[in-house]
Amino acid sequence: MKNLKELSERRAAAAQAKEQLLKKFGAAPKPSDPDMIAKRTEREAIAAAREARRADRERSVQEDLARRTAEADAIARAASAEADAREADARDRIARILTDEAERKAERDRRYAARKAKHR
CATH class of the missing domain: 1.20.5 (Single alpha-helices involved in coiled-coils or other helix-helix interfaces)
Structure with missing residues (x-):
């Protein structure tokens, strides 16, 4: 028991x-109690402020991303322009070398022809 x-x-x-x-x-x-209404209003205000801060952070991140993208594009354009300038400089140098060689060959041929004409 x-x-x-x-x-x-x-x-x-x-x-x-x-x-x-x-x-x-x-x-x-x-829920209709004034204290509960005040607490709910306070929670809603906190949530709205939190959402505003989140939106501000998101906008800041987007702005930073756009700025970095613009900087990267500018760097890429500058690098491309520099590469184009180097390529143009290399082409000019090659053209000068070929022109100088042609002039030297022409001078050498002229001297050779003058020597041959002198012996005849």
């Missing part, structure tokens, strides 16, 4: 705990 007594005591304790929980939640403030 001891077990039955313990079982009934445990059931009574559980029922009492449930009743206390129901009283606790029954005494909770209702």
Whole structure:
């Protein structure tokens, strides 16, 4: 019988705990309570401020990305212009070398022809 007594005591304790929980939640403030309305308004204001900060961060990241992209494009254009200038310089140098070689060959041929004409 001891077990039955313990079982009934445990059931009574559980029922009492449930009743206390129901009283606790029954005494909770209702959504229309002025304090609850003030807290909800405060939470909404905090959420709106958080969203504004997030949007500001996102805009800042987008601006930074656009700035970096523009800088990268400018660097690429400058590198391309520099490469084009080097290529043009190399072409000019090659053209000068070919012209100088042609002039030297023409001078050498002229001297050779003058020597041949002198011996005849």
